[in-house]
Amino acid sequence: MPASRFLKDKLCPVSAKRERRKEARPGELLEAALDLFVEKGFAATRSEEVAARAGVSKGTLFLYFQSKEELFKAVVIENLAGRFTEWNREFDEYEGSTADMLRYCMRVWWERVGATKASGLTKLMMSEGRNFPELAEFYRREVVKPGHELLRRIVQRGIDRGEFAPVEVDLAIYTVIAPMIFLMLTKHSPAICFDHTSTIDPEKYLALQAETVLHGLCRTPKAAE
Known part of the structure; x- marks a missing residue:
């Protein structure tokens, strides 16, 4: 003190x-x-x-x-948008393979965002964004755009290093984003994603999705020749 x-x-x-x-x-x-x-x-x-x-x-x-709108923006910055500086620094300092980087990205996203209350902000914007276009644009600019750019950097890193096959990067990032969004929906609206007997282990689900994505992205020995 x-x-x-x-x-x-x-x-x-x-x-x-x-x-x-x-x-x-x-x-x-x-x-x-x-x-x-x-x-x-x-x-x-x-x-x-x-x-x-x-x-x-x-x-x-x-x-x-x-205003309530300014309060909402501050909540988004505090819990999501304000963290991209840290996440981009982690990208710059990462020394492992790009496949491991993508696995790490998906796992850490769940730990830091998906498993927290902040994941509910994405569902909120999906359901109410059309009614509040100014807030929707703010969310796109401060969260969606930098999030997409970070994923582009990861995929492009793999391509540049010869680890990933050359793919259309702007489309490839959605193979990563889609399971993340699904997992957030299951957390906040389980009734519309599962029947009452179904359960899902988030960590196992994301690990499986990461391997599924990587099998599509990674060069096979034959393709690398």
């Missing part, structure tokens, strides 16, 4: 506690908003509900976020 914070806490503990609470509020509001957007959707979520779940007044919410 910085010395200034320590002295402030000692000399004025109530004031210091309030200051820490104020600093925590944006994160608490974003967490509450994520919960409600995933549970109820964008249209059905009211700003006062977000404020109440975060334990603040509606007026306090609007001190940090000017």
